[in-house]
Amino acid sequence: MAQEEVQNGGTEKVAEVSFTALKPQLMVEAPKAADAVQFYKSAFGAVEAGRTVYPKRKAEQEQPHVLSAQLELAGSTILVSDIADNSTPVKTEGTGCVLCLETEDVEAAIAKAVSAGGVAEGEVTEGDGACCGGRVGKVKDPYGYVWLICSPAKKCGDAEA
Amino acid sequence: MAQEEVQNGGTEKVAEVSFTALKPQLMVEAPKAADAVQFYKSAFGAVEAGRTVYPKRKAEQEQPHVLSAQLELAGSTILVSDIADNSTPVKTEGTGCVLCLETEDVEAAIAKAVSAGGVAEGEVTEGDGACCGGRVGKVKDPYGYVWLICSPAKKCGDAEA
Helix, strand or coil: CHHHHHHCCCCCCCCCCCEEEEEEEEEEECCCHHHHHHHHHHHHCCEEEEEEEECCCCCCCCCCEEEEEEEEECCEEEEEEEECCCCCCCCCCCCCEEEEEEECCHHHHHHHHHHCCCEEEEEEEECCCCCCCCEEEEEECCCCCEEEEECCCCCCCCCCC | CHHHHHHCCCCCCCCCCCEEEEEEEEEEECCCHHHHHHHHHHHHCCEEEEEEEECCCCCCCCCCEEEEEEEEECCEEEEEEEECCCCCCCCCCCCCEEEEEEECCHHHHHHHHHHCCCEEEEEEEECCCCCCCCEEEEEECCCCCEEEEECCCCCCCCCCC
């Protein structure tokens, strides 16, 4: 661990900072954010808590631009936003953020998501530890995001699985 | 809304499903997950709650393969994982998941993340609604993920900003 601490900057003093919330924001090709919100409601039972939009600026525009729709899901908040050409958030270069959703009934959850328009990928597998859980299945949503549907997590540990 | 409901499948009956947790899983190019965990601790004060690893399988391997490290951050859980050639999660095709972190002190949070090795992008801006908040700045971490550092969210609404 000493190795990582050196590369992380060393002696510079920085303020204590505390964070009050973490919200994954799913960027969606405009103007599909409204459809994506509807999908997350149908597929996962997400509840919309609010939406901030820009009004239509062009006559031919059918939907307002969604700056941010706030969805409550599994005790967390996710944001769904239309990507604009001039938007602040840029396309991430990460190797990919996947969303793990824990449920007691993995098969029923996958069936419901597929019924709403998601695509199941692969089989439900047991115990590869990806979610620190037991059974894991995978659904890709129509907006390109991958959801891992997992049985509830055991405590992660150095199981050396 | 009726429009979206039609495309979401209509009459097929599906079971009620409830979800107990949502955890963003950040996939990181192997074997950098351990470094990424250290970065999230230094930059954001994340606390590691557990880690599941595969033991070293090759003599030349310096670090075990991280299946999943569980980090507590801002009341949420994130998972950080090494991507393996044969891993279950695939690279997402979404236009990009961004992580919004809310804090009372946006500038101090950005300074701390930069001190840990992140790169600040652009200026701190006011009120574009991306996080339903007020002030928003952006930090890209060394693993390609974009974090929006936001002042605490106001209730999202149809503000027609």
